[in-house]
Amino acid sequence: MEFKELLAAFAEEYGIKGLDGADGAAALEVDGLRVELLEDPQARSVLACAEIGLPPPDANGEFGAMMLQANFLLRATAGATLCQNPDTGTYGIVRSFPLALVDTASFGAGLESLVNQAENWRKILSGLREAESARAAADSSDDSHHGMISSGFVHV
Secondary structure, eight states, rough: OHHHHHHHHHHHHHTSSSSSGGGEEEEEEEETTTEEEEETTTTTEEEEEEEEEOOOTTTTTHHHHHHHHHGGTTTTTTOOOOEEEETTEEEEEEEEEETTOOOOOHHHHHHHHHHHHHHHHHHHHHHHHHHHHHHHHHHHHHHHHGGHHHOOOOOO
């Protein structure tokens, strides 16, 4: 099956309009999440990518380690790969679908899995960003370390 054929069959099966794969790319929205579909002619596959968000302030810290561990043998990504878009800096999750092995049913199931993983990782990323913001707010409101300078008293 070819890229455009797969998209046409998938669109017909699920009643999606405008999913034609012109120029080797298409996009659809699933539960408010945009999924980009790209033809990879060299690998004869379809790449599906969903954005999960901007990196937390400590991008190479806890979340970066979580991403690397999740990508190990694709255990915590259901066969997808967590990554960072070099153009935008946003994190995403990508899954490849070999055209020789995929049909509309398996493509639909794979996209559903990708969307579920994207939603899970969005929640994790959001939680880490909220925790980082809370820590930063707590650090900025804790002026006890300024006590000697601002009040003239030494705190023991």
